[in-house]
Amino acid sequence: xxxPRRSTPVADLKLVNLSKIYxxxxxxxxxxxxxxGGSFFALLGPSGCGKTTALRMVxxxxxxxxxxxxxxxxxxxxxxxYKRPVNTVFQSYALFPHLDIFENVAFGLRRRGxxxxxxxxxxxxxxxxxxxxxxxxxxxxxGGQQQRVAVARALINEPDVLLLDEPLGAxxxxxxxxxxxxxxxxxxxxxTTFVHVTHDQEEAMTMADTIAVMNQGRIEQxxxxxxxxxxxxxxxxxxxxxxxxxxxxxxxxxxxDNAVLSANGFNFAVPRSRIHASGSSAIIGVRPEKITMYxxxxxxxxxxxxxxxxxxxxxxxxxxxxxxxKVPWGQELVVFEQNLxxxxxxxxxxKVQIGWAPGHTFALDGAEDISAGMGAHVVGV
Amino acid sequence: MTTAxxxxxxxRRARIAYLLLLPGVAWxxxxxxxxxxxxFFTSLQVSTGSSGKYKAGFNWQNYVEALSEYxxxxxRALIYAGIATVLALVIAYPLxxxxxxxxxxxxxxMLVLVVAPFFASFLLRTYAWKTILADDxxxxxxxxxxxxxxxxxxLNTSLAVIAGLTYNFLPxxxxxxxxxxxxxxxxxxxxxxxxxxxxxxxxxKVTWPLSMPGVVAGTLLTFIPAAGDYINAELLGSTxxxxxxxxxxxxxxxxRDYPMASALSFILMxxxxxxxxxxIRRAGTEDLV
Numbered sequence: 001x002x003x004p005r006r007s008t009p010v011a012d013l014k015l016v017n018l019s020k021i022y023x024x025x026x027x028x029x030x031x032x033x034x035x036x037g038g039s040f041f042a043l044l045g046p047s048g049c050g051k052t053t054a055l056r057m058v059x060x061x062x063x064x065x066x067x068x069x070x071x072x073x074x075x076x077x078x079x080x081x082y083k084r085p086v087n088t089v090f091q092s093y094a095l096f097p098h099l100d101i102f103e104n105v106a107f108g109l110r111r112r113g114x115x116x117x118x119x120x121x122x123x124x125x126x127x128x129x130x131x132x133x134x135x136x137x138x139x140x141x142x143g144g145q146q147q148r149v150a151v152a153r154a155l156i157n158e159p160d161v162l163l164l165d166e167p168l169g170a171x172x173x174x175x176x177x178x179x180x181x182x183x184x185x186x187x188x189x190x191x192t193t194f195v196h197v198t199h200d201q202e203e204a205m206t207m208a209d210t211i212a213v214m215n216q217g218r219i220e221q222x223x224x225x226x227x228x229x230x231x232x233x234x235x236x237x238x239x240x241x242x243x244x245x246x247x248x249x250x251x252x253x254x255x256x257d258n259a260v261l262s263a264n265g266f267n268f269a270v271p272r273s274r275i276h277a278s279g280s281s282a283i284i285g286v287r288p289e290k291i292t293m294y295x296x297x298x299x300x301x302x303x304x305x306x307x308x309x310x311x312x313x314x315x316x317x318x319x320x321x322x323x324x325x326k327v328p329w330g331q332e333l334v335v336f337e338q339n340l341x342x343x344x345x346x347x348x349x350x351k352v353q354i355g356w357a358p359g360h361t362f363a364l365d366g367a368e369d370i371s372a373g374m375g376a377h378v379v380g381v
Numbered sequence: 382m383t384t385a386x387x388x389x390x391x392x393r394r395a396r397i398a399y400l401l402l403l404p405g406v407a408w409x410x411x412x413x414x415x416x417x418x419x420x421f422f423t424s425l426q427v428s429t430g431s432s433g434k435y436k437a438g439f440n441w442q443n444y445v446e447a448l449s450e451y452x453x454x455x456x457r458a459l460i461y462a463g464i465a466t467v468l469a470l471v472i473a474y475p476l477x478x479x480x481x482x483x484x485x486x487x488x489x490x491m492l493v494l495v496v497a498p499f500f501a502s503f504l505l506r507t508y509a510w511k512t513i514l515a516d517d518x519x520x521x522x523x524x525x526x527x528x529x530x531x532x533x534x535x536l537n538t539s540l541a542v543i544a545g546l547t548y549n550f551l552p553x554x555x556x557x558x559x560x561x562x563x564x565x566x567x568x569x570x571x572x573x574x575x576x577x578x579x580x581x582x583x584x585x586k587v588t589w590p591l592s593m594p595g596v597v598a599g600t601l602l603t604f605i606p607a608a609g610d611y612i613n614a615e616l617l618g619s620t621x622x623x624x625x626x627x628x629x630x631x632x633x634x635x636x637r638d639y640p641m642a643s644a645l646s647f648i649l650m651x652x653x654x655x656x657x658x659x660x661i662r663r664a665g666t667e668d669l670v
Contacts, residue, residue: 061575080574082573082576082583088575090571090575094568096587098591107576153576
């Protein structure tokens with residue numbers, strides 16, 4: 001079997017102070033970003049956050065108002081789209097309906113005057129497992145197959161960067177899961193830099209090595225999926241990537257590695273490395289699956305943050321049970337419990353204790369809007 | 382009741398489809414097929430010696446005479462209609478492209494403007510062209526001033542006939558082209574440029590082939606009526622610019638030579654049918670989505 005992996009080293013993609021203005025509104029606002037060569041990079045954000053605009057500027061389909069784009073050392077800002085070493089997988093695939101699959105995939109090579117395209121096209125169709133479809137028209141293929149043609153059509157050109165604009169948005173849930181794994185496999189196999197734009201946080205976390213969370217034309221946080229999920233730097237990121245319990249409080253002191261934050265008369269320990277507040281006002285955060293429920297008289301592990309409360313809602317979802325627990329100041333915290341024990345579920349109205357490790361706690365700047373990123377959240381994917 | 386129950390929903394649906402076809406089929410039978418048959422028999426009638434009087438027969442000689450006497454009129458009709466069709470395509474394509482892909486909020490207004498000439502009668506508009514192209518008109522005089530007219534005039538030349546045909550049938554070219562170009566996803570054009578095709582190559586390899594159904598429909602809708610037209614040649618051309626439509630009209634109305642007029646009509650129909658069939662085969666539209 002032939003090896004499609006590229007032979008030349010992969011260049012970094014660099015965006016420097018990139019901006020795009022639409023009618024006085026900055027769709028992309030002074031964006032500076034380096035995407036390491038060969039990585040699977042996700043630009044994640046709600047619709048209208050500027051991620052697609054940023055991608056289109058890299059593709060050359062939109063002109064930036066200011067700023068530069070580099071592939072390696074080469075400035076491509078002024079280059080026409082058809083001269084850039086970059087290819088795109090479009091949101092609706094944009095396959096040429098009048099050409100068959102073979103000719104769709106061969107399109108880029110033919111435009112660059114490659115004489116014999118047959119071998120490359122065959123190798124590419126093999127990579128995306130569509131060899132028997134070569135002579136079909138795009139209209140005769142399923143959504144998932146069309147998606148793979150779009151990937152093959154772009155990748156065959158061995159671009160320095162492959163841009164994917166919401167590539168799985170049109171697929172149903174099951175197919176999307178399959179394609180996530182498929183795309184990741186292809187990326188590892190060819191070694192090209194993939195820049196993936198999506199509004200689906202799970203999709204981004206499943207596939208990407210690095211995620212940049214975008215909001216209002218700017219990057220809120222950049223890092224590995226685990227890092228930005230476990231230790232979000234802003235309220236927007238905390239809320240946008242999965243669910244989060246947020247409690248407004250104050251930084252009041254500390255001992256050793258942990259700071260002590262107080263909220264509504266209760267104290268919580270938070271590691272100093274996980275505090276992102278500039279002043280003393282802070283928002284304490286903990287994700288629902290990090291919280292453990294205890295019976296009212298049960299002892300908690302040493303040093304854990306602890307609260308008493310009353311169960312107000314129980315919903316069984318199969319892998320876990322989701323509880324709402326009303327804590328003394330009236331806020332309802334979300335708790336996910338894995339369904340491990342054979343014990344009876346806690347019932348509505350029951351008095352319980354909840355606790356979590358300080359290492360699972362983080363603190364965000366108290367000046368931020370506590371609901372940022374909530375409405376933007378995409379549920380059920 | 383029992384028979385109604387026996388007829389399944391599929392059968393009933395088929396029956397509704399036939400019912401929907403009925404008005405159209407009846408109309409065509411009464412106003413197209415029957416006259417066509419009558420026309421065919423007229424074309425074979427035999428002269429009785431007195432003008433306007435003919436008797437039934439199978440005089441195939443009518444066709445031989447029609448061709449030998451009027452072949453130039455046929456040729457002129459096909460050439461004028463062909464040139465007018467090409468001109469209309471060249472004028473209409475960029476316009477339709479602009480309306481479909483770039484006009485934005487002006488699109489509806491522009492489409493209304495394309496259709497607007499239909500609010501005035503075809504005959505009236507062609508008469509207006511007589512004035513526009515007259516020897517002392519602004520257009521003729523300014524073109525003459527630039528020494529662009531070989532004959533020194535436009536009216537009563539073949540140029541005027543072709544210009545008139547182009548103008549009169551232009552909307553029939555623009556509308557199908559607009560429909561075809563409007564259906565093209567702008568992302569396909571972006572995909573072309575993303576895949577190393579310059580704007581010109583993208584046009585050649587993506588836009589043009591995808592607009593083929595519109596090109597074929599538009600050229601047919603222009604060429605067929607233009608080839609049979611006689612108003613433009615009558616009003617804008619000289620006696621040397623007469624087309625086959627004029628010959629048919631003169632034979633029918635002035636000479637009252639009904640067999641000759643009918644034979645000419647049949648030959649014209651056959652010629653157009655052959656040209657259109659060859660054209661559609663060559664354009665390969667059945668291959669398009």
